[in-house]
Amino acid sequence: MNKIQDQRAWLLVLPVFALVAFSAVIPLMTVVNYSVQDTFGNNQFFWNGIGWYQELLDPKSQLGERFFDALWRTLLFSAIILLIEIPLGIGVALCMPRDGIGVAFSLVIMALPLLIPWNVVGTIWQIFARTDIGLFGYALSRLGLDYNYTLGILSAWITIIIMDVWHWTSLIALLCYAGLKSIPDAYYQAARIDGASRWAVFTTIQLPKMRRVLAIAILLRFMDSFMIYTEPFVLTGGGPGNATTFLSIDLVKLALGQFDLGKAAAMSIVYTLIILALCWVFWTVATTSEAERRPT
Amino acid sequence: MKPRSAVMALYLLFIVVPVYWLVNMSLKTNTEITTTLTLWPRTLTFDNYVKIFTDQSWYSGYIHSITYVIINTVLSVAVALPAAYAFSRYRFLGDKHLFFWLLTNRMAPPAVFALPFFNLYSAIGLFDTPWAVALAHCLFNVPLAVWILEGFMSGVPREIDEAAALDGYSLPRFFVRIFLPLIASGVGVAAFFCFMFSWVELLLARTLTTVNAKPIAATMTRTVSAAGMDWGLLAAAGVLTIVPGALVIWFVRNYIAKGFALGRV
Amino acid sequence: MAKIVLEKLADAYNAQPRSEREFAVKELDMTWEQGGAYALLGPSGCGKTTLLNIISGLVTATRGRVLFDQRDVTLLPTEARNIAQVFQFPVVYDTLTVGENLAFPLRNRKVPRDAIKARVAEIARLLDLSAVLDRKARNLTADSKQKISLGRGLVRADVAAILLDEPLTVIDPHLKWRLRSTLKDIHRRLNATMIYVTHDQTEALTFADKVVVMHDGYVVQTGTPEELFNRPAHTFVGHFIGSPGMNVLPCTIEGATARIDGVPVALARAYPVLPAGARIELGVRPEFATLRARGAGLPVRVRRVDDLGRVRIARVELMGRALAATVPDSVEVGGEEASLVFDPACVHVYADGHLVSGEAIAGAR
Numbered sequence: 001m002n003k004i005q006d007q008r009a010w011l012l013v014l015p016v017f018a019l020v021a022f023s024a025v026i027p028l029m030t031v032v033n034y035s036v037q038d039t040f041g042n043n044q045f046f047w048n049g050i051g052w053y054q055e056l057l058d059p060k061s062q063l064g065e066r067f068f069d070a071l072w073r074t075l076l077f078s079a080i081i082l083l084i085e086i087p088l089g090i091g092v093a094l095c096m097p098r099d100g101i102g103v104a105f106s107l108v109i110m111a112l113p114l115l116i117p118w119n120v121v122g123t124i125w126q127i128f129a130r131t132d133i134g135l136f137g138y139a140l141s142r143l144g145l146d147y148n149y150t151l152g153i154l155s156a157w158i159t160i161i162i163m164d165v166w167h168w169t170s171l172i173a174l175l176c177y178a179g180l181k182s183i184p185d186a187y188y189q190a191a192r193i194d195g196a197s198r199w200a201v202f203t204t205i206q207l208p209k210m211r212r213v214l215a216i217a218i219l220l221r222f223m224d225s226f227m228i229y230t231e232p233f234v235l236t237g238g239g240p241g242n243a244t245t246f247l248s249i250d251l252v253k254l255a256l257g258q259f260d261l262g263k264a265a266a267m268s269i270v271y272t273l274i275i276l277a278l279c280w281v282f283w284t285v286a287t288t289s290e291a292e293r294r295p296t
Numbered sequence: 297m298k299p300r301s302a303v304m305a306l307y308l309l310f311i312v313v314p315v316y317w318l319v320n321m322s323l324k325t326n327t328e329i330t331t332t333l334t335l336w337p338r339t340l341t342f343d344n345y346v347k348i349f350t351d352q353s354w355y356s357g358y359i360h361s362i363t364y365v366i367i368n369t370v371l372s373v374a375v376a377l378p379a380a381y382a383f384s385r386y387r388f389l390g391d392k393h394l395f396f397w398l399l400t401n402r403m404a405p406p407a408v409f410a411l412p413f414f415n416l417y418s419a420i421g422l423f424d425t426p427w428a429v430a431l432a433h434c435l436f437n438v439p440l441a442v443w444i445l446e447g448f449m450s451g452v453p454r455e456i457d458e459a460a461a462l463d464g465y466s467l468p469r470f471f472v473r474i475f476l477p478l479i480a481s482g483v484g485v486a487a488f489f490c491f492m493f494s495w496v497e498l499l500l501a502r503t504l505t506t507v508n509a510k511p512i513a514a515t516m517t518r519t520v521s522a523a524g525m526d527w528g529l530l531a532a533a534g535v536l537t538i539v540p541g542a543l544v545i546w547f548v549r550n551y552i553a554k555g556f557a558l559g560r561v
Numbered sequence: 562m563a564k565i566v567l568e569k570l571a572d573a574y575n576a577q578p579r580s581e582r583e584f585a586v587k588e589l590d591m592t593w594e595q596g597g598a599y600a601l602l603g604p605s606g607c608g609k610t611t612l613l614n615i616i617s618g619l620v621t622a623t624r625g626r627v628l629f630d631q632r633d634v635t636l637l638p639t640e641a642r643n644i645a646q647v648f649q650f651p652v653v654y655d656t657l658t659v660g661e662n663l664a665f666p667l668r669n670r671k672v673p674r675d676a677i678k679a680r681v682a683e684i685a686r687l688l689d690l691s692a693v694l695d696r697k698a699r700n701l702t703a704d705s706k707q708k709i710s711l712g713r714g715l716v717r718a719d720v721a722a723i724l725l726d727e728p729l730t731v732i733d734p735h736l737k738w739r740l741r742s743t744l745k746d747i748h749r750r751l752n753a754t755m756i757y758v759t760h761d762q763t764e765a766l767t768f769a770d771k772v773v774v775m776h777d778g779y780v781v782q783t784g785t786p787e788e789l790f791n792r793p794a795h796t797f798v799g800h801f802i803g804s805p806g807m808n809v810l811p812c813t814i815e816g817a818t819a820r821i822d823g824v825p826v827a828l829a830r831a832y833p834v835l836p837a838g839a840r841i842e843l844g845v846r847p848e849f850a851t852l853r854a855r856g857a858g859l860p861v862r863v864r865r866v867d868d869l870g871r872v873r874i875a876r877v878e879l880m881g882r883a884l885a886a887t888v889p890d891s892v893e894v895g896g897e898e899a900s901l902v903f904d905p906a907c908v909h910v911y912a913d914g915h916l917v918s919g920e921a922i923a924g925a926r
Contacts, residue, residue, distance in 0.1 A: 003384075003385060003386055003387045004385065004386055004387065005386070005387045005388070006386045006387075006388060007388050007389060009382040009385070009386035009388040009391075010382075010388055010389075012378035012379055012381060012382035013378070013379045013382045013383075013388075013394065015375045015378065015379065016375050016376060016378075016379035016398070016438055016442060017379075017394065019371075019375055019431075019434050019438060020398060020401060020434070020435060020438055020439065022431075023401075023409075023431065023432065023434055023435035024401050024404070024435055026412075026416060027409050027412030027413055027415075027416055028412070030412045030415060030416070031408065031411075031412050091303065092303070092304070092307050094300075095299075095300040095301075095303040095304045095307075096304060097301075097304070102304075104549045106304060106308060107549060108545050108546060108549050109308050109311055109312060110307075110308070110311065111545045112311060112312075112315065112538070112541070112542060112545065113311060114492070114541075115492055115495070115496070115538070115540075115541025115542070115544065115545060116315075116496065116537070116538050116541060117495060117496045117497075117498065117512075117513050117537050118496050118497065118498050118513075119498045119513045119516060119517055120513075120516070120534040120537050120538065123318075123516065123530060123531075123534050124314050124315065124317070124318050124534065125314065127317065127318065127321055127527060127530075127531065128314045128317050128318075132330075132333075133321070133329055133330070133333065133527060134317065135313070135317050135333070135335075136314075138333050166310065166311065166314065170311070184650070186648040186649070186650065186652050187652050189619050189639075189646070189648070190646070190648065190652040190710070190713075192619070192638075192639045192640055193617070193639050193640065193644065193645070193646055193666075193714075194665055194666040194669060194713060195640045195666055195669040195670055196665070196669055197669065200665075200669065203656075204654040204655075204656060204657065204665075205654065208654075208655045208656045209655075223402075223403055226405075227405040227406065227407065229405075229406065229407055229498075229499050230497075230498040230499060234517060247405070247407070248405055248406070248407035248499075249407075251405075251407045251408065251410075252407050252410055252499070255407075255410055255411040256410055256411060256414065256503065261411070264411060265411075268405075268407075268408040268411075271405055271407075271408060272403075272404055272405065272408055275403055275404075275405065276400065276403060279403055
């Protein structure tokens with residue numbers, strides 16, 4: 001598209017800019033403000049410089065220990081989630097029917113978890129995983145397993161992971177399906193003529209064509225899993241103990257629960273910076289491999 | 297059965313069973329729930345649903361949620377349309393940076409905004425109104441809407457704009473009468489995603505409301521901390537929140553099946 | 562390379578066809594000689610791609626048999642038939658280099674590595690791809706990619722036939738000739754059986770020794786380009802081939818004279834018996850229809866004269882029909898009135914579109 005240079009375009013963009021700036025800049029300024037101040041209470045503040053940040057990033061302090069624990073928990077969670085959901089999503093996309101009534105039917109069912117309010121996702125699994133009233137929990141306890149997501153750390157983690165897989169794999173599958181649909185039949189025909197095995201078809205035709213959508217899917221899932229709040233909050237409340245207290249949950253506890261403004265603010269800034277950094281790294285990696293693909 | 301169909305069937309079953317279980321719960325009496333585990337209700341009852349439809353503290357939750365979701369969707373799309381047009385057709389000072397900055401807002405954890413929004417909306421007197429939640433959600437939905445719309449708009453060649461200008465259309469008239477119908481599916485996709493993200497979000501919706509604008513999500517989660525857990529009622533409330541989403545998917549199923557590969561993906 | 566025979570072959574759109582109309586390819590018998598260069602020519606939807614896919618095995622015909630060198634391959638899947646197919650747009654494996662692309666079919670068949678290397682080098686030389694063997698395939702131009710597609714087919718030594726489905730479609734117009742000559746070159750050197758599907762008559766007539774014209778699922782005529790030009794077996798062939806196409810006029814026939822609108826036209830052959838109730842038409846190519854000043858011949862109105870450099874073509878009107886005719890250099894066209902004269906040896910008679918051969922005129926040379 002040949003774009004015209006015209007500064008008046010700013011007028012068209014102004015509403016968006018104003019709205020987002022209002023929603024983003026003002027709060028962020030507040031947060032930065034809080035992060036460098038301390039209070040005596042009674043709304044009296046004094047300058048604290050980088051004091052909160054020092055405390056936050058010192059693993060030996062109480063705040064720092066709490067922060068790093070939550071950070072590792074969240075990173076571990078994101079890693080596990082990606083390792084399960086990405087291959088599973090690709091696999092489901094490969095198994096989806098190509099045409100016929102099965103397509104609409106599958107798409108409708110797969111889209112369902114994506115449109116359920118996140119707290120209801122938590123509620124569904126809250127009920128489903130209980131050993132007394134839930135089919136899943138009941139089945140597991142009947143198998144003799146010591147399963148209780150409110151008391152056992154492993155049970156809690158497994159339940160949250162299965163819940164997230166249930167919730168979000170469809171997104172990856174749908175994105176990959178879109179990528180797969182764009183492959184013209186001739187490629188499959190040529191592969192048949194060339195005598196390619198199923199695996200060869202996957203690695204040489206399907207996977208390369210899905211690269212772009214996979215990059216988007218991985219980025220989205222990583223970001224969202226790193227920021228996860230509602231579902232684990234409803235399911236376990238962060239427990240048992242701290243076992244499933246991820247960064248967002250901890251932050252909200254600190255900010256709205258304890259009203260520890262300075263610490264919460266510092267944590268917010270660091271949290272956001274970590275995400276931005278990881279996203280930037282990922283994006284650079286993804287776009288440089290995209291740049292290699294320019295035809296010469 | 298071919299392995300492909302078997303895997304697909306298994307996966308669809310995996311998705312459906314927990315939802316079925318919720319529906320199952322919602323149709324049981326509390327005594328049945330607490331005494332035995334049954335795969336379908338022995339004593340079918342609609343009492344839970346009746347309670348929700350008649351108890352104001354419950355059904356108002358739905359009304360509040362729908363209100364802010366609709367406000368947000370309309371607002372986000374309306375504001376995003378001219379902006380997307382600008383990004384699609386023009387080069388201007390800082391355009392790439394602005395676009396990127398918009399997208400980075402999607403990357404900010406909502407948790408970070410919980411406290412600041414709480415203060416901000418209290419300060420401007422919008423606390424505990426659907427407007428607060430609608431505006432708060434704009435932070436994430438507007439960049440998304442701009443991104444989606446820009447993608448669809450780029451598919452419409454500039455020649456159409458130029459032809460319309462030659463025919464004497466002013467920009468607003470051209471936009472409404474010619475351009476919008478061309479990107480109608482894009483507007484639909486953007487509205488769908490705005491609706492979806494606003495409907496499912498809990499943290500900000502709960503933080504910015506207490507009594508007057510309490511969304512159904514808050515009602516449900518506050519029920520959790522009450523003494524006696526009314527599972528049947530909770531399940532019924534949950535089922536009712538799934539209904540709008542299910543209806544939307546059902547009605548657009550053919551569009552989804554045909555081409556969600558259009559546009560940005 | 563193999564000789565391919567199609568016996569009573571037909572293909573329907575669905576499993577239980579009830580009428581002729583439901584066949585994408587109507588019943589035919591054909592032989593494609595070993596080493597022949599064939600073009601399968603026809604408009605979109607005429608069934609040519611279906612026929613090609615039946616030969617390659619991507620489609621299984623509803624009826625009939627396909628034989629490669631006497632071997633019945635009708636039910637064999639594509640992989641087992643050992644054919645090479647080049648598609649409308651280049652199919653290359655993006656993540657592999659050019660060399661790896663060419664090696665792909667051999668690797669799938671577990672050919673030893675040295676043999677693969679030698680063969681790849683040989684084919685690359687043949688197709689002038691040696692210089693780019695180590696480049697990623699996705700970075701090349703469209704015509705190079707089509708060469709890679711072709712190469713993947715040629716790399717298997719025992720390939721039965723090379724099938725090409727409109728391979729020049731996405732090639733830049735100024736590069737088409739390059740790929741076309743490469744194809745002709747391959748044909749000469751390897752003595753390969755090649756079947757080239759196209760809707761473009763120029764491509765067909767320049768590439769092929771024999772052209773198969775299809776229309777609406779029927780094979781309308783098979784012949785050399787000259788035969789198709791001089792003796793179209795069907796009015797469709799007359800229309801489709803030649804630019805501009807053959808003129809077709811309704812007429813009545815008495816013996817060796819045709820009458821168009823009452824005006825007599827001499828014929829080179831006699832047609833004593835014609836199918837009753839059939840639509841009788843006269844066909845003559847513009848190259849053999851000459852425009853003269855008003856006088857003897859068919860009276861026509863001249864609409865337009867196009868000067869094509871080499872020749873002048875006049876667009877005329879007779880009986881409400883638009884015709885084309887050649888204007889000899891000696892003739893000056895003034896005004897709208899003119900006459901059309903045909904060369905009797907090149908005038909054909911068609912009944913319901915099909916050529917009627919007639920008989921030699923008694924006593925004529």
